[in-house]
Amino acid sequence: MSHPVIDADECIACGVCVDTCPAGVLELGDESAQVADGDACVACGACLDACPAGAITEIAED
Ligand code: SF4
């Protein structure tokens, strides 16, 4: 399984990754994006490419 790794210190909670993900993996928490449904991630990399803050550092494999 895959999931994005989010650096909460860099995240500006803009929601772009939440809107970009085609699989509904991400949700916006109080201060940063969070992985809500890691099982759904298809490792497309769209969230990583879209993040304006560089807060998604990698698509990790479990
Ligand atoms: S890699 Fe793709 S499917 Fe996985 S969380 Fe990012 S946008 Fe969603």
Ligand code: SF4
């Ligand atoms: S796109 Fe980047 S900065 Fe914006 S909510 Fe997602 S991880 Fe945070």
